[in-house]
Amino acid sequence: MTPSTRDTLMAAAAELLDEGGLEAVTLREVGRRAGVSHNAPYKHFADKEALLAAVAARELTNQGAALAAALRQDPSPETILRSALRGYVAWALAHPARFKLVFGFWSTNSAELAAAADSTRTMLIDVVAAAQRAGWLPAGDPERLTALLQAVTQGAVDLAISGHLEAQGKGHASPDDLVDDLLDHLRASARVTSRV
Amino acid sequence: MTPSTRDTLMAAAAELLDEGGLEAVTLREVGRRAGVSHNAPYKHFADKEALLAAVAARELTNQGAALAAALRQDPSPETILRSALRGYVAWALAHPARFKLVFGFWSTNSAELAAAADSTRTMLIDVVAAAQRAGWLPAGDPERLTALLQAVTQGAVDLAISGHLEAQGKGHASPDDLVDDLLDHLRASARVTSRV
DNA sequence: ACCTGAACACCGTTCAAGT
């Protein structure tokens, strides 16, 4: 079962992305690595952007699959939530160029990408709602609370990748630390709310 | 007092950035708009990246100046903090391409950029520390709490720009809403902590 | 159906030359 040219092209693109960032991904080099001519990609993708969107969609789909797998193990909502956010952070730090790509293409209208993002978000919202019922997260619209958690995770990774977390003095806070800090504050906030 | 060619070039670059994003900024078009040849920029900037870094640094410096001005009015730390974060969000939403540029260049080693970022961060930390002393924010390392606030702000803007906040159902949470949510939770958390 | 080679327009950058 030899991989299709399409898969070979996507693999080459991902490889170049990891090695030298988005600017290193040229169709000509992708073709070279895939062992085809510099315009063979046009037989499999509409243009360069479509190839990149496909790579981004695959990353996001993998991300969603990992979360779905964690859900199937059915531990506590807290465990799932923490490990989901940690998994996202770990992936982003290990492959910053892919992270930037996925994120840069979120706005582009790729049906595949939108579907993957939506599926992941829905799973997250369910976990958050379960954590709220357990009194582990403060009450309120679960969609909005999920957005807050996604925002911290996204922002913490951004700060880390751009080196603005190491710039700190003793703190040396990692993205995971910031996510944990928020979760701790939210738990404390949940206790206040439930008392009132 | 006619503006220097250097300033004209930076203005043209910022204009193109706002109009068509980073990909619309070509040295040739910058030169065209500035009324000089396509390689005149090389007499004022080392290369294209240096021109973009200068534009990014100016944006960040303006941001810092706005915060400094707010500090001079000396209202309560809560007011300063809220308006500082709101100001940042408003700027990012009004000029998403500049926001992406500044952020994408944070990692690049531009002394001007690093200095501007550091100055702003220091001011923010002071405000956070003051808010902590007022019992309005939970205790703990002010640098780390500032990083948390920056992460949420950054991430909320990212989500908004990429259209993943409007994707929400009824919520329709804006970045400002998310930042406010965080501040509310932190205030609640501060009350818990002070009671223990 | 899939691939190739030549060609086109565009870009960043360099260089010799002008004032």
Place this chain on the structure above:
DNA sequence: ACCTGAACACCGTTCAAGT
């Protein structure tokens, strides 16, 4: 000191042609 025009290498994309 600042600017110009020609030139070079590179890229995305298109097209006619091959199997």
